[in-house]
Amino acid sequence: MTLSDRFRALPPSPTLAGAGRRAAARGRVLAASVLLATLASCGPSTAGGPPASAPTNAPATVVVPATTIPADGRTCLTGALTYDHHDAEAGTKGAERLTTAVARGGTWELWGRLSTDGADQLLASGVTDDGGWFRACAGRSGQLTEAHLTFRSSGGDLWRVISPTGGTEYAFDSARLRDVAGNRDLGTVKVPADRQDAWKIVDTVGDLYRKVTAAEGPGSRCWTRHQTTGGCDELTFTWAPDATVGGFWEPDTRNVVLAGEHTASRHTILHEASHWLQFELYDHWFPDAPGCENHTFDVATTPGCAWTEAFADAAAAYVLGDYRYVYPDGQDFDLHNDGATAWDRGDAVQGRVGGSLLDLWAADGPDGGTWDRTVRLMGEQRSADFRQYFTEGRPRAGLSTTDAAGRIIADHTIAY
Ligand SMILES: [Zn+2]
Numbered sequence: 001m002t003l004s005d006r007f008r009a010l011p012p013s014p015t016l017a018g019a020g021r022r023a024a025a026r027g028r029v030l031a032a033s034v035l036l037a038t039l040a041s042c043g044p045s046t047a048g049g050p051p052a053s054a055p056t057n058a059p060a061t062v063v064v065p066a067t068t069i070p071a072d073g074r075t076c077l078t079g080a081l082t083y084d085h086h087d088a089e090a091g092t093k094g095a096e097r098l099t100t101a102v103a104r105g106g107t108w109e110l111w112g113r114l115s116t117d118g119a120d121q122l123l124a125s126g127v128t129d130d131g132g133w134f135r136a137c138a139g140r141s142g143q144l145t146e147a148h149l150t151f152r153s154s155g156g157d158l159w160r161v162i163s164p165t166g167g168t169e170y171a172f173d174s175a176r177l178r179d180v181a182g183n184r185d186l187g188t189v190k191v192p193a194d195r196q197d198a199w200k201i202v203d204t205v206g207d208l209y210r211k212v213t214a215a216e217g218p219g220s221r222c223w224t225r226h227q228t229t230g231g232c233d234e235l236t237f238t239w240a241p242d243a244t245v246g247g248f249w250e251p252d253t254r255n256v257v258l259a260g261e262h263t264a265s266r267h268t269i270l271h272e273a274s275h276w277l278q279f280e281l282y283d284h285w286f287p288d289a290p291g292c293e294n295h296t297f298d299v300a301t302t303p304g305c306a307w308t309e310a311f312a313d314a315a316a317a318y319v320l321g322d323y324r325y326v327y328p329d330g331q332d333f334d335l336h337n338d339g340a341t342a343w344d345r346g347d348a349v350q351g352r353v354g355g356s357l358l359d360l361w362a363a364d365g366p367d368g369g370t371w372d373r374t375v376r377l378m379g380e381q382r383s384a385d386f387r388q389y390f391t392e393g394r395p396r397a398g399l400s401t402t403d404a405a406g407r408i409i410a411d412h413t414i415a416y
Pocket of ligand 1: 271272309
């Protein structure tokens, strides 16, 4: 299975996705007759094209009765998975920040019974696609006397969110349907409010995964080239809505630990995930980072601390396409600091290093507008600090250290 296959394991037909978008745009439910024609085939679609992709995320509103039987006689449940969440990236206000998003990359399982006295069987599994859509078709033909979906707070076998007390993934079931045949559209399925942020983590981490694997290239489904498909390391978050301790990556357990409110910020989710990512890129090694108990953007700590925190800051901002760190309460910090004189100076300052990385990866920067070659070189060479990355890693990877790159670090008060 290729990387892209994983996220398009069972894509909605482009027609259905397009119809969903149009329905949402018009603010009405589609007439069933429009969609019945589009639902005529429910096999493992190989139809290409990205599905409805809405990162800012209006939920789908398509509701269609099931009357068609796929040519292969299989039973399929379709729909879109969404979750409500507090959106710190949208600002500091309170209730207005509650919004709805589509849940991408989340695990679904189709369970059903083949006869009235039969037992529940797992009939298929997959992950929601880039539009939050699922198309869950039983692996064999025929009517199901009972069918439902179980949604889990994981992105396949590559990342998951578990309860700190139970140690298990969050999950919930769709309605149980009786005597189902053909296509049955469940419309929009919303994650229950008490666990919705677990799906926000799953959804957000997928953005990091896609940026990392775009840099690493095909060859493995895993996060990095250090593992091969089938033996991937899994990123684990522990989180609970009432958890009061968190906001760190724990090297001993290799888990990211988040407290209840941290999930409001996608930057926070991605920052902590990126500590794990650096450990993975370095093939289970992490730079020595003394002095990191208390760190902030503009105050010097140590080169090791600044390097690890700056990579996490820059990775989060890069994935989200900005230059910020956004706190869970919606306050944000601008990582631009070219020429900032009030900040401490040099490569022991997290914000100096983070701002440099973002400028190197920027669309008008010297690295071709992406972080791809930095990610690849990190997979090949461990760097204890930014100096080693810049002066040893970059030349080995064919990345510039002079001209624009030299000016960027100089503007951030770093001289080698
Ligand atoms: Zn950190």
